Amino acid sequence: MASSCFSDVDEYGFERPHDFDYETYEDFMSAYLKVLAKMAKKWAKIIGEGKSLQRSITIKKYVRKGIPGEHRGLVWLAVSGGEDMKNASPDFYQKLLQSPHNMEIAEIIKTDLPRTFPDNIFFNNTENQQHQLYNVLLAFAHQNKTVGYCQGLNYIAGLLLLVTKSEETAFWLLKVLIDKILPDYYTRTMDGLLTDIDVLAELVRIKMPDVYQHVTNLGLPWAVITTKWFVCLFAEVLPIETTLRIWDCLFYEGTKIIFRVALTLIKRNRSNLLACQDFATLAECFKEITKDSIVLRCHEFMQSIFKVPGSLPGGTIVKLRTKVTQQRSEQKQDKLGR
Numbered sequence: 422m423a424s425s426c427f428s429d430v431d432e433y434g435f436e437r438p439h440d441f442d443y444e445t446y447e448d449f450m451s452a453y454l455k456v457l458a459k460m461a462k463k464w465a466k467i468i469g470e471g472k473s474l475q476r477s478i479t480i481k482k483y484v485r486k487g488i489p490g491e492h493r494g495l496v497w498l499a500v501s502g503g504e505d506m507k508n509a510s511p512d513f514y515q516k517l518l519q520s521p522h523n524m525e526i527a528e529i530i531k532t533d534l535p536r537t538f539p540d541n542i543f544f545n546n547t548e549n550q551q552h553q554l555y556n557v558l559l560a561f562a563h564q565n566k567t568v569g570y571c572q573g574l575n576y577i578a579g580l581l582l583l584v585t586k587s588e589e590t591a592f593w594l595l596k597v598l599i600d601k602i603l604p605d606y607y608t609r610t611m612d613g614l615l616t617d618i619d620v621l622a623e624l625v626r627i628k629m630p631d632v633y634q635h636v637t638n639l640g641l642p643w644a645v646i647t648t649k650w651f652v653c654l655f656a657e658v659l660p661i662e663t664t665l666r667i668w669d670c671l672f673y674e675g676t677k678i679i680f681r682v683a684l685t686l687i688k689r690n691r692s693n694l695l696a697c698q699d700f701a702t703l704a705e706c707f708k709e710i711t712k713d714s715i716v717l718r719c720h721e722f723m724q725s726i727f728k729v730p731g732s733l734p735g736g737t738i739v740k741l742r743t744k745v746t747q748q749r750s751e752q753k754q755d756k757l758g759r
Contacts, residue, residue, distance in 0.1 A: 474499035494585035
């Protein structure tokens with residue numbers, strides 16, 4: 422392999438896979454660094470001049486083009502409503518840490534700590550990072566009894582810690598995600614999650630009926646394909662910088678972004694999916710579409726999610742959620758009536 426100017430560990434501490442395409446990455450970065458520099462100047466001006474980070478057309482446009490790593494925690498808190506939550510209860514996190522905790526949940530969290538980003542040098546080599554993750558997850562579980570702790574939250578909280586380098590910021594961002602942006606994704610019934618998986622299936626049926634019919638004919642449940650996409654918000658699914666660019670938009674625009682990403686991945690790989698002749702091959706193909714060459718080129722990919730799926734009004738998602746919820750309720754009633 423030719424030598425590369427890039428380390429085998431990325432800026433967030435993740436070890437690059439053995440088959441990482443350094444040549445393609447270098448080509449991408451040579452152009453992307455210019456984009457980063459341009460956006461860094463714009464964000465530095467807004468933040469340096471003390472201008473409002475509250476939601477506006479300008480901020481939305483800047484968010485879609487990417488938030489510099491050093492400003493992500495600050496901007497995510499501001500645009501998501503997390504900052505307002507924090508300001509309303511400034512001592513809340515510290516009080517949670519000092520409160521008695523559910524020891525059963527604490528043990529479950531401890532079990533998941535070594536499984537969280539084993540390919541990350543910060544989680545692998547320092548107990549401090551795992552201890553911070555433990556604190557964030559335990560504090561969250563203590564104040565949200567409905568959710569408590571659910572597998573998948575460790576990846577989200579872990580990535581929030583790596584980005585923000587602050588326990589308290591990670592806690593508030595996790596709270597705004599679970600309480601406000603992703604309601605009922607992580608409850609015991611996971612009603613919100615299962616509903617949105619069905620909504621994605623409906624969107625595929627509307628926008629790509631041939632793919633929908635093919636997946637249905639081969640008997641592959643959409644939950645098998647996409648649960649990890651929704652639960653982990655593409656962490657441990659897509660390249661790290663691409664995931665963070667998705668999160669930039671997610672904190673501003675909400676779950677609509679998850680649907681846009683999912684539809685883009687499916688539509689770009691439509692012909693490959695339609696070529697699959699059996700259940701196993703189709704399942705493997707869905708794993709492979711997250712390795713599509715464009716996902717490494719995060720700036721190009723993020724531009725594509727606002728073009729490839731076509732129009733996706735929030736009202737459409739609301740209507741589909743209502744439709745799916747009603748269907749799920751009727752199915753439950755049918756089962757009870759048997």
